[in-house]
Amino acid sequence: MIQTIKLPFYAKLACILVSLISFAYIFCITKDILTPVLLAFLFAVLLLPIFTFLHTKVKFPRHLAAIVCMIIFISFIVGILVFISYQVTYMANDFGTIKKNANSFIIEIHKFIRENFEISIGEQKKYLDSVTKDSVKNGQAKLGSAIISISDVLLDSTIMIIYTFLFLIYKEHFKLFLAKLINKENHSVLKDILSQIKVSINNYIVSLIIEMIVVSxxxxxxxxxxxxxxxxxxxxxxxxxxxxxYIGILIAGIITVFASLTGSGETSVILGILIVNVIVQLIDNNILVPLIINSKVEINAFVSIMGIIVGGAAAGISGMFLAIPLLAILKIIFDRIESLEPWGYLMGNHVPRKFTWRVRRRKIEE
Incomplete structure (x- = not known):
């Protein structure tokens, strides 16, 4: 019979911190391998209702149901990319207008700097020429790294699609593996954790899609x-x-400013673009995110921001995207394990009641 060892608080805290640090270290050194796997897991959970419907209701074989799910998923992504490329082709026809308006806008900036900072246009051009020479020297290296980055993205996307397909096929296999890891009396807790993880991830991804549509x-x-x-x-x-x-909205703003030069290079138009972006971000951050995102994952803003920063430092943009769902999974696990329940409460978005310390007074013996 296995006996349960009761540890003091400081020993439990040390074990928990060591475990979290170990998981974080393993993720950092294997991020290139784990990132596509985790993204595939999220997409597999999103596609799971369709897979279940095709497999159980329509009576498709497991492999055929997974193939149909992947076709639907890939078609959705390809449809968005085709629409964007179709519109970009039209925008490319206005390249001459963009170049003309860009030159006009640059001239206005030169005049503004000369009038307000007393720096002549010649001095400004000399500085720009020196910066341009440095950028030309590094241009080939940057082009080579960009090509490598594109090839890495294509390779990771292909691997991610394969992983998603395999997650759908071996869903029951992974469940049985987890069931074999723990005692039978804890199977109800495991079932509850898995069901809540599925619901939380589905809600989070669907909420992201709704947020994307509203912001668009x-x-x-x-x-x-x-x-x-x-x-x-x-x-x-x-x-x-x-x-x-953080990064996405800045890139979108730069692209919008560049595209606005197809019409006119007036400063008022660019100022209007900045105002539109600021207003949309205020609506997104103060209404959409609390109403749509935070209400689904139940992670407070402090933990969310820390998770996004740590995820970005560990795995770049993919880590920032994975931070919230991974935190949601951790919270679900913490909430259902008695010794880890305080950590789940710390991550949560609960509104605490007024807390009063309850001090037990000891009787002083004379």
């Missing part, structure tokens, strides 16, 4: 009001890039 619509509407030509394309790009915390 609001941005497209704002750009249409100020007269931007390709407002639908730019709104969609903003909604997609908004999925990447």
């Amino acid at each position: 619509i609001l941005t497209s509407l704002g750009l249409w009001i100020i007269g931007i030509k390709y407002f639908i394309l730019l709104g969609l790009i903003t909604g997609i890039l908004n999925l990447v915390p």
